[in-house]
Amino acid sequence: MTATRKAYRAAILHSIADPAEVGLQASHEYFEDGLLVIDQGRISAVGHAADLLPTLDADIEVVHHQDALITPGFIDTHIHFPQTGMIGSYGEQLLDWLNTYTFPCERQFADKAHADEVAKRFLAELLRNGTTTALVFGSVHPESVNALFEHAERLDLRLIAGKVMMDRNAPDYLTDSAESSYTDSKALIQRWHGKGRLHYAVTPRFAPTSTPEQLAMAGRLLKEHPGVYLHTHLSENLKEIEWVKALFPERSGYLDVYDHFELLGKRSVFAHGVHLCDEECQRLADTGSAVAFCPTSNLFLGSGLFNLPQAERFKVNVGLGTDVGAGTSFSLLNTLNEAYKVMQLQDVRLHPFKSLYLATLGGARALCLDDRIGSLRPGNDADFVVLDYKATPLLDYRIQQSRSIEETLFVLTTLGDDRTVRETFAAGRSVHRRG
Ligand code: GUN
Numbered sequence: 001m002t003a004t005r006k007a008y009r010a011a012i013l014h015s016i017a018d019p020a021e022v023g024l025q026a027s028h029e030y031f032e033d034g035l036l037v038i039d040q041g042r043i044s045a046v047g048h049a050a051d052l053l054p055t056l057d058a059d060i061e062v063v064h065h066q067d068a069l070i071t072p073g074f075i076d077t078h079i080h081f082p083q084t085g086m087i088g089s090y091g092e093q094l095l096d097w098l099n100t101y102t103f104p105c106e107r108q109f110a111d112k113a114h115a116d117e118v119a120k121r122f123l124a125e126l127l128r129n130g131t132t133t134a135l136v137f138g139s140v141h142p143e144s145v146n147a148l149f150e151h152a153e154r155l156d157l158r159l160i161a162g163k164v165m166m167d168r169n170a171p172d173y174l175t176d177s178a179e180s181s182y183t184d185s186k187a188l189i190q191r192w193h194g195k196g197r198l199h200y201a202v203t204p205r206f207a208p209t210s211t212p213e214q215l216a217m218a219g220r221l222l223k224e225h226p227g228v229y230l231h232t233h234l235s236e237n238l239k240e241i242e243w244v245k246a247l248f249p250e251r252s253g254y255l256d257v258y259d260h261f262e263l264l265g266k267r268s269v270f271a272h273g274v275h276l277c278d279e280e281c282q283r284l285a286d287t288g289s290a291v292a293f294c295p296t297s298n299l300f301l302g303s304g305l306f307n308l309p310q311a312e313r314f315k316v317n318v319g320l321g322t323d324v325g326a327g328t329s330f331s332l333l334n335t336l337n338e339a340y341k342v343m344q345l346q347d348v349r350l351h352p353f354k355s356l357y358l359a360t361l362g363g364a365r366a367l368c369l370d371d372r373i374g375s376l377r378p379g380n381d382a383d384f385v386v387l388d389y390k391a392t393p394l395l396d397y398r399i400q401q402s403r404s405i406e407e408t409l410f411v412l413t414t415l416g417d418d419r420t421v422r423e424t425f426a427a428g429r430s431v432h433r434r435g
């Protein structure tokens with residue numbers, strides 16, 4: 001890869017802390033005329049252009065973006081790559097939706113050529129939407145994860161993914177066994193975890209589709225490979241929760257099933273958590289586990305409204321997830337638009353600085369990667385996006401009325417989508433430029 005020393009001049013905004021912990025004003029840095037300096041795929045400086053320009057070596061190219069805002073690349077803490085082709089499938093709630101649409105769609109990923117084609121399309125879609133890191137479900141087939149990692153490696157993305165483990169309550173064509181899921185996951189960990197910027201996540205689909213033996217294998221994989229992630233679903237839908245109670249009557253609740261098999265920890269991410277009790281939030285916080293808030297999916301499948309204030313009260317790490325294909329957009333801007341509405345229905349206001357945090361630094365924290373990504377701190381990976389204030393006539397007109405960066409940010413999260421992303425950078429290299 002070519003050494004890249006370059007500087008980008010534009011308005012620059014990034015989160016530096018959780019507004020719930022430090023207040024709104026101390027949670028971000030904003031440079032109205034800013035400069036972001038990149039060296040060898042890392043950020044070497046960020047600040048006011050007037051301060052930094054005189055310090056630059058004469059040979060550094062400065063790219064000036066007018067009418068644009070640079071932010072860290074977005075972080076999607078929960079998404080399914082094999083569900084790209086079934087996004088927007090009509091009319092079911094979770095359990096019927098899985099049987100009707102999801103399982104037949106995921107079946108196709110036994111074919112490596114199909115997995116390759118969808119992996120390419122999936123990664124292109126992430127980058128078009130300004131997402132530079134994602135925590136990704138594969139299908140049950142190891143080929144699906146090989147395809148995704150091979151393409152992500154070429155783009156030098158920081159990406160976390162894993163093969164689904166699923167040995168019951170699913171069609172025969174889509175189940176593995178406790179033993180084979182262990183062996184296949186282990187081989188994938190050895191091949192991919194820590195290669196470039198790639199990480200592996202042990203991925204039992206959810207408690208109903210794993211036997212106790214398989215969940216024990218998941219715990220064993222975590223123990224044998226410190227540093228790998230755990231990625232699964234938790235308390236998304238009321239019928240699902242009843243089913244878990246019936247399948248694991250000896251456990252006190254859904255989270256306790258995972259806890260029993262030692263699946264909680266600071267690299268454990270549980271998607272949804274829409275129906276959690278206070279004790280479960282406390283346990284998540286005590287173990288450093290994270291929850292992925294997936295508003296478009298929760299609305300689309302009629303699962304319920306995520307209680308962000310409850311998670312904040314217990315200091316649970318929360319990231320934002322699209323959950324494509326139950327989620328209806330790859331765009332985290334669009335996802336924030338829906339998150340705002342989910343909060344409104346609970347009479348809670350989601351402030352734009354909290355939104356920015358959730359889509360960037362909060363996601364990095366949920367993934368235990370805040371020492372690498374999520375903010376524009378010098379030393380971090382140069383994963384960032386250039387958002388276009390003039391992306392559409394309406395956005396342009398609306399932003400002209402804006403009186404503050406806070407208002408502009410709110411408008412971007414309300415009206416923004418893939419069109420808003422002018423350019424996306426991963427490790428300092430341009431990986432998407434809007435046509
Ligand atoms: N629970 C188990 N599998 C899935 C899935 O594929 N999508 C969602 N949203 N929830 C799940």
Ligand code: ZN
Nearest residue numbers: 080233271323
């Ligand atoms: Zn999901």
